[in-house]
Amino acid sequence: MITIFTATGNDLKGVLESRSYEDIQDNIHSSTFYKGEDYYENGHVSDAMYSYDKIMLTAEVQGNLTYKVIIRIKDGDVSGKCTCPVGGICKH
Numbered sequence: 333m334i335t336i337f338t339a340t341g342n343d344l345k346g347v348l349e350s351r352s353y354e355d356i357q358d359n360i361h362s363s364t365f366y367k368g369e370d371y372y373e374n375g376h377v378s379d380a381m382y383s384y385d386k387i388m389l390t391a392e393v394q395g396n397l398t399y400k401v402i403i404r405i406k407d408g409d410v411s412g413k414c415t416c417p418v419g420g421i422c423k424h
Contacts, residue, residue: 333404333411334420336360343386344405360421367423371395393424
């Protein structure tokens, strides 16, 4: 997992909701951010699920293949990873 940003609290949904669009954009390379936004807006994200323990969000994203994306909060860090070849913070 690669850290996206440091957060206070342990509720991933609350942490993400407390961040503005610009806050999140500032922590991800701009081309990666806009490609990911395009994937979402064009319906390539499916099976999004928020964990019961409120620390993890998972989804599937259709690129060349279907990739699994995980966003997680642990020890104050919001981190992400993907099953694509990039493996970390990617457009998926």
